[in-house]
Amino acid sequence: MRNKSLLLKAWGLLVALPLLPSLVFAFQSTTARRASYGGLTPQAHWEELWTEVMWDITIIGGVYILVALVFFFAFKAKSKDGVGASPKLSLQAVIGWVMIPSMLFLGDDLFLYVKAYELHTQMREVPANAQEIKVTASMWNWNYDYGDGVDADNELRVPVGKPVVLRMISEDVIHSHYLDKYHVSEDVMPGRITWEWFMPDKIGKTVITCREYCGPNHSKMFGKLIVLSQKDYDAWMAEELAAVMDKNTSSQQVASITTGAPLSIKAVQ
Amino acid sequence: MMSTTMGHEPNGTPGWPKTAKEWLFTLDHKVIGVWYLIASLAAFAVAGMAATLMRIELGSVGPDITSDGNIYNLWLTMHGAVMILGFQIPALLGFVANYAVPIMIGAKDMAFPRVNALSIWMLWSGILTALANLIIPDHFNGMWTGYPPYSLTDLAGNTALYTTVVVTIGMSSVLGAVNLASTVAFMRCKGMGWFQMPITVWAVFTANIMQLIFVPVLAASVLLLSLDKYLGFGFFNPEVGGDVLLYQNLFWFYSHPAVYVILLPFMGIIFEIFSTSAKNMVFSYKTTVYAFLAFIPASGDVWVHHAFIAGLPDWLRVLQSFTTLLISLPFGLLMLSLVATMYKGSIQYTGPMLWAMGGWMMLVFGGLTGIPNALSSVDYGISDSYVIMSHFHYVMAVSGSMAIFAGVFWWFPKLTGRRCKESWTKLSAIGFFVGMNVVMGPLYIAGIAGMPRRYMDYQQFADNTTIVNMQYISTIGLYITFASVLLMLFTWIHGMLKGEKSTQNPWGSQSLEWTSTALIAGQGNFPSPVSVAKDWHPYNYIDNPKPAFSSS
Numbered sequence: 001m002r003n004k005s006l007l008l009k010a011w012g013l014l015v016a017l018p019l020l021p022s023l024v025f026a027f028q029s030t031t032a033r034r035a036s037y038g039g040l041t042p043q044a045h046w047e048e049l050w051t052e053v054m055w056d057i058t059i060i061g062g063v064y065i066l067v068a069l070v071f072f073f074a075f076k077a078k079s080k081d082g083v084g085a086s087p088k089l090s091l092q093a094v095i096g097w098v099m100i101p102s103m104l105f106l107g108d109d110l111f112l113y114v115k116a117y118e119l120h121t122q123m124r125e126v127p128a129n130a131q132e133i134k135v136t137a138s139m140w141n142w143n144y145d146y147g148d149g150v151d152a153d154n155e156l157r158v159p160v161g162k163p164v165v166l167r168m169i170s171e172d173v174i175h176s177h178y179l180d181k182y183h184v185s186e187d188v189m190p191g192r193i194t195w196e197w198f199m200p201d202k203i204g205k206t207v208i209t210c211r212e213y214c215g216p217n218h219s220k221m222f223g224k225l226i227v228l229s230q231k232d233y234d235a236w237m238a239e240e241l242a243a244v245m246d247k248n249t250s251s252q253q254v255a256s257i258t259t260g261a262p263l264s265i266k267a268v269q
Numbered sequence: 270m271m272s273t274t275m276g277h278e279p280n281g282t283p284g285w286p287k288t289a290k291e292w293l294f295t296l297d298h299k300v301i302g303v304w305y306l307i308a309s310l311a312a313f314a315v316a317g318m319a320a321t322l323m324r325i326e327l328g329s330v331g332p333d334i335t336s337d338g339n340i341y342n343l344w345l346t347m348h349g350a351v352m353i354l355g356f357q358i359p360a361l362l363g364f365v366a367n368y369a370v371p372i373m374i375g376a377k378d379m380a381f382p383r384v385n386a387l388s389i390w391m392l393w394s395g396i397l398t399a400l401a402n403l404i405i406p407d408h409f410n411g412m413w414t415g416y417p418p419y420s421l422t423d424l425a426g427n428t429a430l431y432t433t434v435v436v437t438i439g440m441s442s443v444l445g446a447v448n449l450a451s452t453v454a455f456m457r458c459k460g461m462g463w464f465q466m467p468i469t470v471w472a473v474f475t476a477n478i479m480q481l482i483f484v485p486v487l488a489a490s491v492l493l494l495s496l497d498k499y500l501g502f503g504f505f506n507p508e509v510g511g512d513v514l515l516y517q518n519l520f521w522f523y524s525h526p527a528v529y530v531i532l533l534p535f536m537g538i539i540f541e542i543f544s545t546s547a548k549n550m551v552f553s554y555k556t557t558v559y560a561f562l563a564f565i566p567a568s569g570d571v572w573v574h575h576a577f578i579a580g581l582p583d584w585l586r587v588l589q590s591f592t593t594l595l596i597s598l599p600f601g602l603l604m605l606s607l608v609a610t611m612y613k614g615s616i617q618y619t620g621p622m623l624w625a626m627g628g629w630m631m632l633v634f635g636g637l638t639g640i641p642n643a644l645s646s647v648d649y650g651i652s653d654s655y656v657i658m659s660h661f662h663y664v665m666a667v668s669g670s671m672a673i674f675a676g677v678f679w680w681f682p683k684l685t686g687r688r689c690k691e692s693w694t695k696l697s698a699i700g701f702f703v704g705m706n707v708v709m710g711p712l713y714i715a716g717i718a719g720m721p722r723r724y725m726d727y728q729q730f731a732d733n734t735t736i737v738n739m740q741y742i743s744t745i746g747l748y749i750t751f752a753s754v755l756l757m758l759f760t761w762i763h764g765m766l767k768g769e770k771s772t773q774n775p776w777g778s779q780s781l782e783w784t785s786t787a788l789i790a791g792q793g794n795f796p797s798p799v800s801v802a803k804d805w806h807p808y809n810y811i812d813n814p815k816p817a818f819s820s821s
Binding site for chain 1 (some may be wrong): 337410422512548553598601612613618633646650653721724725810
């Protein structure tokens with residue numbers, strides 16, 4: 001009796017072993033890495049994790065398929081009416097059969113989960129200095145509103161090196177704002193404001209495209225993310241502001257003639 | 270009084286009914302099973318054609334065979350809805366559950382033969398209504414998911430048709446589930462304990478329990494769509510206080526378990542064929558059964574992984590990211606058990622075995638590619654992309670189809686009394702496997718490169734050589750698959766008409782449908798009630814006691 005319970009305890013220790021690396025990593029991760037995310041941008045962090053997950057599943061799959069192939073070759077029938085001779089399992093063997101793989105899977109799950117949780121924290125915590133841009137989606141158009149009357153359709157211009165948070169809402173059906181190369185997408189819907197943030201780290205153009213089915217022109221609902229140097233961005237913004245001012249001045253003047261209302265403060269700025 | 274006895278009282282005569290009247294008004298579970306099979310294969314043909322057209326359209330940038338988004342989206346909607354609701358679920362929970370399960374457990378019929386007849390004809394009316402979508406002018410094109418608010422707009426077409434199809438097929442499924450669960454629980458032959466049932470029976474039973482729990486939620490949610498659209502209730506309309514996300518939560522609360530409703534029975538078929546082909550006991554049979562059962566609770570708390578980017582709270586995303594990962598435990602055990610069943614076996618590589626191995630291999634790829642998707646932060650980069658699309662085709666669509674076809678080839682001798690040509694069976698299995706890998710493998714890579722799902726064109730990615738090349742290669746795979754499906758159909762027709770006459774038990778199975786009934790079982794399956802001994806087991810190939818018959 002005593003021996004049996006000892007044996008079961010030994011099993012318990014053995015099966016808990018694969019969990020250890022995950023727990024160690026989880027501990028490390030929550031202390032050391034979390035503050036800076038290893039100095040990675042969210043997109044580089046994402047790519048690092050993606051590569052790691054791909055290796056992870058390739059190794060698991062590779063080992064599994066290899067064993068399977070060995071079995072498939074080794075146990076090919078030698079005669080037409082041969083029968084198999086699978087071993088009868090003892091209780092301990094059954095417990096081991098269930099617990100060892102389960103704990104291995106659980107260990108791997110935990111390992112990946114902790115890493116993904118860390119990335120999740122980075123992708124869902126907006127840096128304090130982020131520039132906010134309002135996105136309004138409609139069939140089949142993206143509108144980007146920078147405030148001060150500056151807005152643009154299907155072209156999102158941002159300065160390099162400064163985080164951007166998009167606050168998004170839809171006028172009609174559900175869309176999803178996907179930033180290619182930044183590995184970030186969030187649904188845009190009526191009745192709820194959703195958001196995503198990204199760190200533009202390279203000057204150049206990338207694709208923005210809709211990722212939630214939104215009707216016959218779903219695949220044509222795309223635009224461009226244009227990352228500019230701070231200087232170019234400032235120049236563009238100045239130009240846009242000037243254009244807005246022109247437009248406001250002229251339209252407000254017309255309005256004031258017909259209604260006699262005073263010019264708004266904004267237009268005077 | 271015709272219908273009270275038609276088709277299921279034992280009459281000792283093997284063979285199929287001879288008259289059209291008997292086929293139409295039958296209460297015999299086997300005939301009903303065949304009706305399920307015909308319906309699901311017809312659905313496969315239609316949905317497969319839709320896939321073919323889409324793949325040709327996507328072969329290159331720009332319009333190839335249509336430039337009309339509405340037409341393309343009709344194909345897309347039909348492909349998804351008909352493949353799942355018309356082909357896979359009816360083939361597994363209709364054909365396998367009705368045709369095979371009662372004989373496998375030694376029952377003379379289902380528990381409620383009349384309800385069974387109601388289920389099949391409701392399914393047919395559902396499928397015919399779904400096919401009507403191809404000819405009506407305001408066809409529904411809101412995808413198989415039918416997300417509001419799009420499905421509430423005029424652009425989406427006839428939402429009432431969608432509601433009708435889902436509710437009709439859903440009711441048919443619920444009736445079928447009650448029937449099957451009762452049959453398995455109460456109509457097993459004398460002596461057959463729960464742990465003496467074939468794995469296929471366990472798998473179908475588990476899937477049906479899940480149907481009973483989850484289908485009503487789906488039926489309610491799609492019914493709310495029509496109430497919203499036509500009667501202005503506003504459940505999903507934010508302007509009057511509704512919420513568009515409510516639908517997604519309800520829908521996926523059913524539709525993720527629905528993946529296992531398909532996955533478990535087809536894994537059951539793979540187990541059946543693997544074990545019998547290797548003449549080996551299913552490895553650790555009992556734990557395998559428990560792994561199947563573990564899917565019932567495990568599948569109920571993972572639906573948010575379909576909505577990681579849908580604006581739900583972050584804590585919910587990371588929570589259900591973890592519960593989703595936990596699915597790997599029972600799933601991993603099933604996959605290990607499949608391979609361990611080969612250990613010290615005596616494997617015969619028959620045609621159905623090759624089909625089952627193809628399904629198993631697809632399942633390996635599909636299961637593994639599920640891991641990145643379960644991680645919420647990784648999902649932000651691949652959500653609604655070809656990565657997801659390729660993953661679920663591997664894990665459920667293609668693997669499921671291969672296992673279903675393996676099942677058709679497996680029970681073919683019992684259905685027709687004849688054998689399919691082995692070489693053609695094997696060639697079609699290899700062709701289908703290679704073809705679908707050439708279709709879906711490159712698309713996974715295109716998905717990593719950024720290609721979104723449900724696109725009729727990808728001109729914004731015209732400079733992205735990875736996406737353009739992968740789309741092109743994928744379309745080549747389609748032709749290989751298409752040819753293999755034609756070969757498979759030809760093999761069936763040839764086997765049915767000209768195939769070599771089958772022996773009683775061509776695969777050397779120990780399961781009752783092969784050992785204890787006529788090859789083409791007649792009404793009531795067993796002329797006199799069958800019983801099994803305590804140490805009888807469907808996968809004991811060494812010293813299994815023979816089932817006995819009592820004189821009724």
